[in-house]
Amino acid sequence: MELNTLELKNDLHTLVTNTNDEDLLFRVKEYFTELKNKDDWWHLLTKEQKHKVEIGTKQLDNNIKFSNDEVRIEINKLLHRK
Secondary structure: OOHHHHHHHHHHHHHHHOOOOOOHHHHHHHHHHHHOOOOOOOHOHHHHHHOOOOOOOOHHHHHOOOHHHHHHHHHHOOOOOO
């Protein structure tokens, strides 16, 4: 079920209201503030990095995926490890 914005805000408000854990509330506040203030990272990437992300996205769209083990093998080859 997809929540609309108002439902989501109400759910979050209920969660906050129903806890007395100060540490948890502080961490949630910090996390929310960090996310809210965080710049979009896309503009920080170089053209080459953006191109690689776009290639990866197209591969995923075409169901071309690699397992963690396959990636490790390729990285080790690039680093000349065995």
